Amino acid sequence: MQNVHDVLGVGFGPSNLALAIAAKEWQQAGGQGDLAFIERKPAFNWHEGMLIEGSTMQISFLKDLVTLRNPQSHFTFINYLKAQGRLEDFINIQTFFPTREEYNDYLSWAAGHFKEQVHYGQQVEAVSPWLEDGEVVGMAVSARQADGQVTQHYSRHLVMGLGGTPNIPAAFSGVTDARVIHSSQYRGRIETLLADHQRPLKVAVVGGGQSAAEIFEDLTQRFPHVEASMIVRAAALKPSDDSPFVNEIFNPSFIDQIYTQSNRRRREMLTEFRNTNYAVVDLPLIERIYQMFYLQKLRQDPRHHMLTHHAVEQATAQPEGIQLTLTDVLDARQYNTHFDVVILATGYRRDQHETLLAGMAEHLETMTPDRDYSLRLRNSESRIYLQGCCEMSHGLSDTLLSVLAVRSQEIVEAIFESSTQRQREAVLA
Numbered sequence: 018m019q020n021v022h023d024v025l026g027v028g029f030g031p032s033n034l035a036l037a038i039a040a041k042e043w044q045q046a047g048g049q050g051d052l053a054f055i056e057r058k059p060a061f062n063w064h065e066g067m068l069i070e071g072s073t074m075q076i077s078f079l080k081d082l083v084t085l086r087n088p089q090s091h092f093t094f095i096n097y098l099k100a101q102g103r104l105e106d107f108i109n110i111q112t113f114f115p116t117r118e119e120y121n122d123y124l125s126w127a128a129g130h131f132k133e134q135v136h137y138g139q140q141v142e143a144v145s146p147w148l149e150d151g152e153v154v155g156m157a158v159s160a161r162q163a164d165g166q167v168t169q170h171y172s173r174h175l176v177m178g179l180g181g182t183p184n185i186p187a188a189f190s191g192v193t194d195a196r197v198i199h200s201s202q203y204r205g206r207i208e209t210l211l212a213d214h215q216r217p218l219k220v221a222v223v224g225g226g227q228s229a230a231e232i233f234e235d236l237t238q239r240f241p242h243v244e245a246s247m248i249v250r251a252a253a254l255k256p257s258d259d260s261p262f263v264n265e266i267f268n269p270s271f272i273d274q275i276y277t278q279s280n281r282r283r284r285e286m287l288t289e290f291r292n293t294n295y296a297v298v299d300l301p302l303i304e305r306i307y308q309m310f311y312l313q314k315l316r317q318d319p320r321h322h323m324l325t326h327h328a329v330e331q332a333t334a335q336p337e338g339i340q341l342t343l344t345d346v347l348d349a350r351q352y353n354t355h356f357d358v359v360i361l362a363t364g365y366r367r368d369q370h371e372t373l374l375a376g377m378a379e380h381l382e383t384m385t386p387d388r389d390y391s392l393r394l395r396n397s398e399s400r401i402y403l404q405g406c407c408e409m410s411h412g413l414s415d416t417l418l419s420v421l422a423v424r425s426q427e428i429v430e431a432i433f434e435s436s437t438q439r440q441r442e443a444v445l446a
């Protein structure tokens with residue numbers, strides 16, 4: 018049988034990259050185990066659609082792929098800088114927050130060490146049980162290449178690191194028009210959509226979070242022929258809370274605290290700290306946008322608009338543009354307006370694993386992960402580990418970068434130490 022592995026990672030973003038590094042360091046320390054990964058993109062890239070000029074990281078580079086677990090690793094951000102000959106220059110910049118462009122380069126440099134282990138250009142479409150004599154001994158994974166060819170991979174354990182799927186609001190669900198894009202497609206698509214410089218173009222950005230604000234600012238700065246409107250349901254753009262006491266919820270050690278709470282208490286904690294990550298914007302960016310509106314007033318040139326308290330009720334593609342039916346929620350006034358382009362900065366869903374694992378349903382004990390991120394299978398030693406979709410059980414850090422270094426080590430230990438332990442027990446029995 019071809020393509021048989023001990024561990025198969027589905028998706029090769031930062032989460033499974035951190036896993037690849039943790040496993041490599043585990044092997045260097047004498048551990049054993051074979052890992053492979055499947056990634057739908059043709060090469061490594063981190064949120065390439067949002068690589069907006071000058072946008073910066075929202076966590077310290079010290080929370081890179083490894084430092085919190087092993088500051089002596091080859092894969093630290095500092096070692097990357099040294100290898101690129103930029104360590105001193107970076108120190109002179111005096112920041113903990115590199116640009117996303119540089120962080121993508123760091124992640125790509127790290128990913129370059131694992132080329133042999135990653136099957137790029139394959140999209141996983143389904144997971145089913147791998148059966149031997151009626152027993153589940155692992156998972157069979159179907160992956161489709163760009164040319165339509167489907168390959169089967171087999172693995173004792175899976176680690177799903179799928180990231181998010183664009184969240185499309187109900188008002189846009191039936192709209193398939195190239196003039197409506199999600200924020201994840203912004204860079205690359207927007208330049209083509211705004212290529213007509215002969216007339217003013219009206220662009221709407223739907224959403225009030227960090228991505229919406231970054232896109233809005235980019236539109237106002239980079240495209241002089243654009244009239245941009247930011248459509249926000251809330252009363253105002255609100256700052257993200259990254260103050261030090263609050264930031265402790267992103268410490269890997271906090272996961273034990275939140276995991277052991279009751280469901281109700283956990284939900285309360287997620288709500289309490291929602292303003293660290295959702296529908297919030299870095300304060301300096303809010304201030305720059307406010308300053309831009311102030312200058313508009315000064316110059317009596319009201320080109321761009323901030324439509325707070327506004328909800329999009331319906332979107333319709335028409336030849337002259339995308340018609341949005343908006344409600345001003347303060348006075349319930351409803352009206353139609355047209356845009357040449359609409360950008361949905363409306364976040365991500367993190368439920369793709371549920372669809373992919375539908376074929377495993379009868380073998381899974383539960384869809385709630387254990388503390389070690391695993392889903393247990395009935396009557397089988399195989400496990401399916403989840404990275405990035407365990408916010409409800411493991412807290413707000415789960416979808417972010419803060420915990421990657423430590424989480425990947427926990428998963429490597431759960432997979433390899435427990436199978437070594439089981440092998441030992443089998444020998445002794």
Ligand SMILES: Cc1cc2nc3c(=O)[nH]c(=O)nc-3n(C[C@H](O)[C@H](O)[C@H](O)COP(=O)(O)OP(=O)(O)OC[C@H]3O[C@@H](n4cnc5c(N)ncnc54)[C@H](O)[C@@H]3O)c2cc1C
Nearest residue numbers: 028030031032056057067074075140141179180405417418
């Ligand atoms: C613009 C932006 C900026 C961000 N900045 C920060 C930040 O500064 N700090 C922070 O902590 N977090 C940040 N985040 C949060 C983000 O979730 C993490 O940065 C990080 O990307 C999580 O890594 P991941 O590997 O879990 O998911 P992803 O990075 O989304 O990687 C998942 C990978 O799986 C692949 N994949 C998905 N489905 C399949 C399939 N069916 N078959 C094969 N491959 C598949 C995808 O192509 C992708 O490469 C940011 C998010 C965005 C959108």
